[in-house]
Amino acid sequence: MNAKPDLAWDDFRLVKAVAERGGLTRAASHLGINHSTAFRRLAQIEAGLGVRLFERLRTGYLPTPAGEAMLAAAARMEADVAGFGRAVAGHARSPAGEIRVTAAASFVRDLLIPVVARFLVRHPAMRVDMIAAEGALNLSQRDADVAIRASSDPPANLVGRRLSGIAWAVYGRADRETERPDAQRWVSLAETVAGGRFAAFVRARTEPERIALRLNTVDGLREAVGAGIGIGPLPCYVGDACPDLRRLGEPEAELQAELWLLTHPDLRHGLRVRAFMDFAAEALLPLRPRFEGRG
Template identity: 65%
Template sequence: MPVAWDEFRLVRAVAERGALAPAAAHLGINPSTAFRRLAAIEEELGARLFERHRSGYVPTPAGEAMAAAAARMEEEVARFDREVAGRALTPSGLLRVTAAATLVTDLLMPMLGRFRARYPKVQLELVVSEEALNLSRRDADVALRATRDPPPNLVGRRLATIAWAVYGPVRGETESAAWVSPSEAVAGGLFSRFVAERAGPERVALRINTVQGLCEAISEGIGIGPLPCYRGDRIAALRRLSGPEPELAGSLWLLTHPDLRQAARVRAFMDHVAAEVVPLRPALEGRHEEKQEERREE
C-alpha cells in the first residue's frame, strides 16, 4: 500500500525537529498519535526510519530519504498552489500577509481595513512574525518587511526609506542618561553596535530582542535609545536627540513570490499598500520635524 502524504509530512517534521513532541505540535496532533503513526509507518515499510537516543530522534538513511522526498513533494504542492493562485481573474480568496509586529500596529492595520472595504471578497490572514517566512512554501503570499537586503528569490517594490534617530524623554537629563538597545539578535547587531559606540556596557540599562517595546522603554524613562522616526515623532513625551542616523536607515519593501505577482488579489493588495504609503513617506523618512520647522518659520 502506498504511503500517504500525511505520513511523509510526519517523518519530515520529526527529522527536522529531532523529537516527537515538537513535530506533533507543528502538525497539530497529539504526541502519542505521532508515536503510533510513526511506528505504523516503520512496520508498513519494513524499515527503521529513526534511531531513538536520549538526545532525540536521529534519522536513518531510510528516514533521510523519506524526509527528502517529503520536501520535494511539498515544493511541488506549493508550486501548484502558486500557479492556480496566479490564474485568478478577480481579487478574491485567501491572502496571507506577513509583517513584523511594529509594522502591523503602526502602519499595516489601517491599510488592511481600507483594503477589505474595497475588496470584500478577499479574506485576509495576517501572520505577525519577526522572522522572514518562506514565501516559496506559501507560508505567506505577501510580506511587508523592513530590510536592506530583500531575498533575491522574491519580487516587489521598495516603498520608502525608514529613518532612525536617537530619542529621549522631553524632560530630564540626557547627557549622562542610560541607554536602551536592541540586542545582537536584531538586524545582525546593527543597532547594538550603534549603541555600543556611544555608551559603555554599564550604561545600557535594557536590551530587547525585538524592536517592539523600545518606544515604551524610552517613554518610561528607562533610557534613551534609537527608534524609527515614524514612531518616535508621534509620541508627545519624546523628543529627538539626533538627526536621522544614516547608518541605521533601512528600507520598507513589499514582496511576493514571482509566481504570485500576477494573481489578482496579490496585485490588488500590492497596489493598494503602495498607494497608501505615499502620503506616509515624510514620516517614514524622518522629515516630520523639518515640516514643523517650516511651519514655525512661516
C-alpha cells in the first residue's frame, strides 16, 4: 500500500509561486530561498505524489492537470489564511498594535500625516504602517487594512463611507497670467491612471504634439505645472494650496471624483480599524470645502 505524500503549506506555496512566476528562479527569489533548494523541493513533491506538476518548456514551467489542482488548493489555503488573519484582527480587545493604511502619495504628504500625528497622540498604543501608493492595494489579502481613495466607483467588496467630492481644475503657473491657455503646452496624467480619463480630458483640449509630458502621479503632475512645463488638471485641494499656481477656469465636471474611506467587511468592527476610520473621518470631513474646490 502506497504511503500518502507528506505535504506542508510551504509545498503549496512553492507550487503556487512557480506557476505564477513561470519558473523556479523567480519563484525562489519571491520565497527567499535559493534555486537549488526550490529545485530539490519540487522534485521531492513530485516524487511523493507520483505525478509531474509542471511541464518544463523552453518558455517556462507550465502546470499539468495535477499542478493546476494543487495550485487551486494553494489559492484556497491562502484565502483561508488571509481570512483567519482578518478575523483575529477584528477581535482585538483594545485599539493597540499596528494598522496598515494606504493613500495616494500627494494625499499622504499634504493632508494625512497631520491626521496620523493627532491619531497617535490619542491612541499611543497604536502604530501606523503608511503605504503611499497610487494604485489600489488588495484589502482582501491584507495588503492594507484601510484605504483612503479617490474613486467614482469604489470596489463592491469593500465597505466604508464617502467623505467628500473631489474637484479638479486646470492650473498653470501664477506668473504666466498674461499667457493665453490655448497657446501653452500641456502636461497630463498617463493613460494607466484612473482608466485614462484624465489623459482623454487633455487629448480633447490640445493637439498631441502640445502634450509635453505625461506622468503617473499627481505629485509629479503638480511639480511639472509648477516648473512651467505646461498647464494641466490637478485636484483643487492640491492646486489651490500652491501659491505659485493659479486656476485657469472653474472645476471640470467630467473630472469630478469622490473621496472614500474604505476597509474590508471582516475588519470594519475591529477596534483598531474602527478607531482609525472614526478618527480620520472626524478629521477630514471639515476639509470638504477644500476638497470640493470651495475653500
